[in-house]
Amino acid sequence: MSALADVRSPGWAAGVAETSAVVLLLHGYGSNENDLAGLVTALGLTLPWASLRAPLELGNGGAAWFTITTPGNPDAEPVAVATDSIWAWVDANVASTTSVIPIGFSQGGLMASQLLRTRPARVLAPIVLGGFVLGADQPGDAALSANRPPVFWGRGTEDRVIGEPAIARTTAFLPTHSTLVERTYPGLAHGINAAEIDDVRSFLALNAGAESVNGR
DSSP states (O other): OOOOOEEEOTTHHHHHHHOSEEEEEEOOTTBOTTSTTHHHHHHTBOSOEEEEOOSEEEETTEEESSOOSSTTOOOHHHHHHHHHHHHHHHHHHSOTTSEEEEEEETHHHHHHHHHHHHOGGGBOSOEEESOOOOSSOOTTHHHHHHHOOEEEEEEETTOOSSOHHHHHHHHHHHHHHSEEEEEEETTOOSSOOHHHHHHHHHHHHHHTOGGGBOOO
């Protein structure tokens, strides 16, 4: 698989050489690498960041991390391939001593959880927005169960895209494998609103350092 395309923060090269953590933005199904870049300003991110383009081209500018077979319950193999593609990008562009903070929406939220579940020691304060976790066991699950790192999971109460089985699976998994900050947003469908952005900013300030975001 070819290297993932990306959009990076201004001054990426200098910033990534000096920081202990970088942010990875992981878009949802049918979107692209420009979609979540708007979160940078909204969150007041001060860390270097890169927004990655998923590897499967869907046409009309959209891309996906994997094809959808059963919504909310993807096959493990294509998810593993997509996970490997992200780690290949990280290995090529980020020093091995630098943590990654994945922020993913929808299908990208699943990918954020996959990074945590495959290389937990490398991931800091992952953020899953309108997403879910894979049903298959992953290499880092035992370590997560023991260490319980902080994870943010936010979703709208009116989200009809991520079905109840995926929500139930995630509700069972995350509390036993993380120190979970779970938030639901009344009236929010499959999207991100201002209240969620405020909560994510607070989560980052607490778990990635106050210097990771501008105070509001």
